[in-house]
Amino acid sequence: MDLKHAVRRIAALSAALGAATVVVAAPATADDQVVTVVSEAGRAAALAHWTPERMRQWVGDEELPPAEKIGREWEGPVPPGVGRLFFTAEPGVDGSCTATVIPSASKDVAFTAGHCVNGGLDRFDRPIKIVNVVFVPGYDRGAAPHGVFPARSFAWSSTYAGPMSGSDDDAVIALDPVGGRHVADVAGTQDISFEELPSTVDTTMFGYPVSRAAGGEALFSCVRPATREANSVTTTWNTDCDLAGGSSGGPWLRNFDPASGKGTIFSVTSRGTMTEDGVTTDLSGAAFTEPVRRLYERAGEL
Template identity: 65%
Template sequence: MSEMSRALTRPRAVLTVLGVAVAVIIAPAAAARAGSGQVVTTVAAADRAAALSYWTPERIKQQGESDGLPPAEKIGKVWPGPVPAGVGRLFFTAVPGGDESCTATVVPSPSKDVLFTAGHCLDGGTDRHDQPIKMTNLVFVPGYDHGRQPHGMFAARAFAWSDTYQGPSSALDDDGVIALDPAGGKHVAEVAGIQDISFEKVAGPVDTTMLGYPVSQLAHGEALVSCTRPATLDVNSAAADWTTGCDLAGGASGGPWLRNFDPATGKGTVYAVTSRGAVNVDGVTENLSGAELGDAVRALYQRAGGL
């Protein structure tokens, strides 16, 4: 079967089939290409409040109610216990486009407010008319499970990616960071915990636990799904990518690739996130890739606490 490589947000084609009615489209956030090598978007306070109101339980559930969802994963399995520390579901609206979701992880930061995810969950690129696709209504729900929000919902006050990332058509440095507002007077790291992150070079294969919220027929985005597989590093003239035979569908983008993961504690070390998947003509993901974390992304992460 022929394959194509694509970013694993919840597919916009599915959104078109669903006919999702976007009742609230907030004004685009202010984006600026910073001189420090980042592309930073700040979100106005009123838009953050609108995002929290926008994501009702009914709207969240609607994402997984299409008849056109990808087939259920066979390698990926629904996570059997409590969601590991810091992992959660990231919701947003692409304008033009519709409602989508990715996966993100709370990582260490001085502000205790920083998420790590895929760049294409934040940078929508351009539409067929070469107009920018804006990401709005960004919120994060750590520990999401079948509608339950055990730690609450957090609005994004700013997000950024490295200016070495060239948008959804590129895999190089497909990583992004998000700074969240506190919720109920608490920072997200205080209530949801964190996963460690490392930028050191490691040799493959690496025994890896991959986590994500695929919007497929297995769990409809309502539960965390995992693969435990070895990952190998593929280096060419354009990029260095980790690859593995995991079949998580759209919605898993930005999910952590964890090494040295301890199921007993639910803790490991992020060394990549889900970027792209090779998808066959039946809509089945046949493997995943995640960009190696390089110097540009390290610099992005080190500045994230100041967003």
């Protein structure tokens, strides 16, 4: 499974379809990345869609996965740059992931998993558009202490094949300033690194799991060793962290300092294994590649 969270809400169906004609322009494919540009009307529609009530729509849902046993609610302030990402997949399926603000020339860029903004194909092989994309840094039980930032564009590497793929499952999101202030200035950032690492890394992971314990409303964390595994198709980092859906895109940090809340991102949550009871047994994140490095280096131009 992928670890974003989505629940079909029939009441939202017509509204999502009505907005689709103005929300997102067709993705443009460059030599090394696929970019989706959000119109001004689409950004306004996203802000109107994600009311505080809608953000909390999964709280108390009895069908949510069981509470985590390894992952724990983060007791301190939300670390700099970390927040909850909201979106709608046509036609009318609201969902959420996790994302993190990273350093950029524009001070407007967040980093997440590719499948959080790449909807893949439906059963008729038609592209599923992702609309109503907003990022809420520091999100905590409905509170948006730094504001709600609509996406003006988002991109993934052209080497990413979509939600069925675990390779290069990364994306960057360019956010509109709010009140004239850039997201990096108000929420802070986490460093990101593309250097080669040893096969085992002490890792602090964060995410907003939409489980019975969290309902997506609270930040959870795991502190676990991550091991690198490679095969003929992909290279991944793997842990036994059990954060539920909604944790996709959450940062995997090395050299994390609990006092400052800062570390260095070397992967983000991509995929997980889930039992028939909905319990997550492990998580994996794609190892960064040269195409993802180039994606990051150009993110400030979005």
